[in-house]
Amino acid sequence: MTDFDLIIIGAGPGGYVAAIRAAQLKLKVAVVESTHLGGVCLNWGCIPTKALLRSAEVLRLAKHGKEFGVIADNVKPDMAAMITRSRGVADKLSQGVAYLLKKNAIQVFNGRGMLAGGAAGNRSVSIAMNDKTTKTITAKNIILATGARAKEIKGFEADGVTVWNYRHALKPPKQPKSMIVLGSGAIGIEFASFYNEIGVKVTVVELLPRILPQEDSEISAMAEKMLAAQGITFKTNSAAEKLTKTSSGIKLDIKTAKGMETLEADILLSAVGITANTENLGLEKTNIKLDRGCVATNEWAETGEAGIYAIGDLGAPPWLAHKAEHEGVIAVERIAGVRDIHPLNRANIPGCTYCQPQIASVGMTEDKAKERGIAVKIGRFPFQGNGKAIALGEASGLVKTIFDAKTGELLGAHLIGAEVTELINSFTLSRTLETTEAEIIHTIFPHPTLSEMIHESVMSAFGRAIHI
Numbered sequence: 001m002t003d004f005d006l007i008i009i010g011a012g013p014g015g016y017v018a019a020i021r022a023a024q025l026k027l028k029v030a031v032v033e034s035t036h037l038g039g040v041c042l043n044w045g046c047i048p049t050k051a052l053l054r055s056a057e058v059l060r061l062a063k064h065g066k067e068f069g070v071i072a073d074n075v076k077p078d079m080a081a082m083i084t085r086s087r088g089v090a091d092k093l094s095q096g097v098a099y100l101l102k103k104n105a106i107q108v109f110n111g112r113g114m115l116a117g118g119a120a121g122n123r124s125v126s127i128a129m130n131d132k133t134t135k136t137i138t139a140k141n142i143i144l145a146t147g148a149r150a151k152e153i154k155g156f157e158a159d160g161v162t163v164w165n166y167r168h169a170l171k172p173p174k175q176p177k178s179m180i181v182l183g184s185g186a187i188g189i190e191f192a193s194f195y196n197e198i199g200v201k202v203t204v205v206e207l208l209p210r211i212l213p214q215e216d217s218e219i220s221a222m223a224e225k226m227l228a229a230q231g232i233t234f235k236t237n238s239a240a241e242k243l244t245k246t247s248s249g250i251k252l253d254i255k256t257a258k259g260m261e262t263l264e265a266d267i268l269l270s271a272v273g274i275t276a277n278t279e280n281l282g283l284e285k286t287n288i289k290l291d292r293g294c295v296a297t298n299e300w301a302e303t304g305e306a307g308i309y310a311i312g313d314l315g316a317p318p319w320l321a322h323k324a325e326h327e328g329v330i331a332v333e334r335i336a337g338v339r340d341i342h343p344l345n346r347a348n349i350p351g352c353t354y355c356q357p358q359i360a361s362v363g364m365t366e367d368k369a370k371e372r373g374i375a376v377k378i379g380r381f382p383f384q385g386n387g388k389a390i391a392l393g394e395a396s397g398l399v400k401t402i403f404d405a406k407t408g409e410l411l412g413a414h415l416i417g418a419e420v421t422e423l424i425n426s427f428t429l430s431r432t433l434e435t436t437e438a439e440i441i442h443t444i445f446p447h448p449t450l451s452e453m454i455h456e457s458v459m460s461a462f463g464r465a466i467h468i
Contacts, residue, residue: 002137004028006335007125009113009281010145012039013321014312016097018143018328023104025336030137031106032113032127037097039147040313041321043090048170049190051086053354056197060356067393077198079175086170109135115142115282120306126282141307141335144281144295145328148274148313156182156243156270162250163243164269166191176200176266180252182240184211186353188271189227193355196232203233203263205240205254212353216365216414218400223416226357226396235263243268276314291316299343301331309335323349350428352421357397360424363412363431366402375405379461381453383417385468388448394418399457401427408436413457419450426454437462 006022008015011033022029036043055077065072101108111129116136118124123142127135150158150165158165164172169191179195181188184206196202204211211227211234212220224234235254238261242253249266276294287304289296294317295310297303303310309331312324326344333341350362369376383389383397397417404411413427430440437458445455459465 002135004030004107004137004139006030006141006143006332007032007113007123007137007139008143008145009125010039010147010312010314011037011097011101011108012145012147012312012324013041014147014324014328015039015143015145016101017325018145018311018332019106020100020104021329022332022336023106025332025338027332027336029104029106030109030139031101032109032111032125034110034112034130036094037101037108038090038094039145040149041324042093042097044167044170046321047093048086048090049166049194050354051089052082052170052194053190053356055082055085056194057356060197064393077175079172079198082198083171109137111135112280114280115286115308117285123307141309143301143328143331144303144308144310144314145312145324146277146281146314148276148319150270151273151275153240153270153272156240156268156272158270162245162267164267166269166271169195169269176249178249178265179203179267179269180205180250180263180265181269181271182252183271183273184208184234184236185214185271185273186212186351188269189223189353189355191269191271192232193227193230196227196230197356201265202231203235203265205235205238205252205263207237207239209237211236212359214351215353215359215361216400216412217367219359219361219398219414219416222398223355223357223359226416227355230356235261274313274319278314300334301327301344302334318346318349318351320349320351348428348431350424352424354421357394357417358420359416360420361412361414362424362428363410364402365412365414366400369402369404369411374411376411377403377405377461379403379457379459379465381457381460381465381468383453385456386448386450386453388450388452389418391448392418399423399453401457401461403437403458403461408438410435410437410440410458423450423454426451 005027007030009032019029062072062075111127113125116124116126160168178201181192181204192202210220238254238256244251250268252263297315301309311327313319353359379401381399384395400414402412440458445452
């Protein structure tokens with residue numbers, strides 16, 4: 001078969017989910033993927049990173065076993081075993097994607113796809129197959145889902161030896177003694193947290209005045225304080241000026257508010273963002289435009305070329321797997337003519353950072369709400385006021401909620417502490433349902449659970465918190 005209703009180039013979380021949804025809607029679907037089913041997220045991003053962080057969590061609990069009445073002597077990390085487990089988890093899930101695509105009768109072409117002309121309704125894709133042959137397939141519609149790669153800064157390019165990107169950090173040849181992490185976004189902080197936990201001396205260098213700059217400033221400050229207490233050193237307001245490779249590792253000259261400073265470490269981990277994979281897609285022969293390096297799309301993931309869509313990290317931020325999956329479904333349902341679909345609402349996309357402690361958020365920060373002149377009511381509930389958190393030995397953290405003081409609309413929620421990446425979805429659902437504080441306050445939360453802090457934080461915003 002060479003003619004399809006839909007061709008999807010890229011089988012990451014956006015691409016393969018879009019393909020399955022299209023098959024459910026009885027579309028003939030082809031997926032073109034050059035390397036791994038599941039993409040970067042499943043193979044070299046979200047999943048293997050979480051597997052490593054889980055190992056770090058188990059190590060941390062074992063170290064503190066005595067507090068729980070558990071004697072665990074000679075506790076130490078086994079880096080090789082952690083990596084083996086992480087790669088095994090990624091491989092298992094990649095095989096799962098292959099199974100799902102086969103189950104849904106989706107044809108997979110193993111190669112690199114490129115737009116090859118044709119008008120709306122009859123698009124062609126040329127595929128340079130991994131076996132060195134070439135194929136051309138056609139479809140009425142095409143979804144581009146080629147993802148992104150680690151961003152490189154001139155003079156700080158990863159070499160896999162002493163300068164790493166996230167791929168090198170996921171499969172290092174050995175455990176370093178010291179590491180400088182350049183950039184304090186989610187990727188940088190997650191790796192800083194993991195390597196610090198297994199005993200690596202970690203320093204994080206951030207250009208901006210605070211770490212995790214996309215998060216609420218109060219949560220960001222708490223994160224820095226809690227991570228610093230675990231041993232991570234932070235250099236904020238610091239610009240990386242020069243990298244020098246030495247016989248033992250690297251030297252990094254940074255410009256701080258107090259002047260120049262030189263840091264030394266075994267490894268520099270560059271975590272300064274990502275770059276969309278827009279090259280070699282044949283975009284130059286279309287009306288598809290780029291915006292700051294990303295493919296410009298509307299709220300339906302439509303590009304400037306009729307019948308061609310772009311989803312996930314190829315488009316505008318936030319660059320998150322769950323955003324890619326949602327965009328893929330929107331695009332497919334738009335193509336299939338499904339009625340009553342909703343466009344992407346970027347304000348309702350949750351963000352999660354899986355360091356220790358975890359951080360999660362959705363919606364407006366307090367600063368952003370005030371910048372817009374919105375009168376707000378702020379709710380705060382500390383983990384130390386929650387019985388389940390104390391029983392778990394996880395009494396540090398905060399659930400912060402922001403409401404429109406006039407309407408009761410939940411504007412945003414910002415959390416730090418144990419398992420908040422699981423708690424955030426209650427707030428995301430609340431925003432989707434456009435609930436006010438009244439519906440959340442009238443909801444019965446089970447006891448004892450961490451979710452009770454959602455209830456308490458909301459009640460706190462309206463002067464009704466019980467346990468503080």
